[in-house]
Amino acid sequence: MASEWKEKAGGDDFDDEGLPLLRKHTQVRVTGNNRTKSSLVGLTGVVKKAVGLGGWHWLKLSNGHECRLQRNALAVVALPTGDEIDSSDDDDDDAPPPLASGGSSGSDQNNKNTDPPQTWGKRETRM
Numbered sequence: 001m002a003s004e005w006k007e008k009a010g011g012d013d014f015d016d017e018g019l020p021l022l023r024k025h026t027q028v029r030v031t032g033n034n035r036t037k038s039s040l041v042g043l044t045g046v047v048k049k050a051v052g053l054g055g056w057h058w059l060k061l062s063n064g065h066e067c068r069l070q071r072n073a074l075a076v077v078a079l080p081t082g083d084e085i086d087s088s089d090d091d092d093d094d095a096p097p098p099l100a101s102g103g104s105s106g107s108d109q110n111n112k113n114t115d116p117p118q119t120w121g122k123r124e125t126r127m
Contacts, residue, residue, distance in 0.1 A: 013050075013052050014052065017055065017071070017072055019055060019071045019072060020071075021050040021051075021052060021055065021057070021071065022047045022050055022057060022071065022074065022076065023047065023050075023079075023080055024047055024048065024049065024050075024080065024084075024086075025046060025047065025080035025084040026046070026047045026076060026078070026079055026080050027044065027045070027046055027076070027077040027078040027079075028044065028045055028046070028047060028057075028059065028074040028075060028076055028077055029042070029043070029044050029045075029074070029075045029077050030042060030043050030044075030045065030059075030061075030069060030073060030074060030075075031073060031074065031075045032073050033070060033072050033073040035069075035070065035073070036069060036073045040061070040067060040069070043061050043062055043063060044061070044062045044077060045059035045060055045061040045062060045067075046059065046060050047059060048060055048066070050071070054070065055070045055071035055072065056068055056069070056070055056071075057069055057070070057071055057074060059074075
């Protein structure tokens with residue numbers, strides 16, 4: 001039975017509960033667990049990313065929203081065919097954050113702290 005799950009999921013990675021992690025582009029339906037918002041139960045979506053620790057899966061839902069759910073809150077609707085095309089927005093999580101406009105990020109001139117140091121909580125000793 002476990003080998004059958006492994007074949008269907010297409011990988012050797014499992015979450016903490018022993019469920020196989022789902023591959024990218026797997027179509028799923030949200031069944032829910034104790035962490036799932038009730039408004040998400042019943043929606044369908046596509047897996048964007050999955051990690052083994054905790055079995056978390058990032059989904060793009062059919063209503064356009066993105067969410068993160070655990071593997072035990074998902075039911076597989078359709079496995080990926082292999083013909084899916086990765087879009088550029090699938091890898092947003094791996095991209096570095098944009099730099100703030102208005103200067104170089106390595107300059108200390110723009111980042112000077114002009115506030116006086118906080119001394120509350122320190123006890124003054126008088127002699």
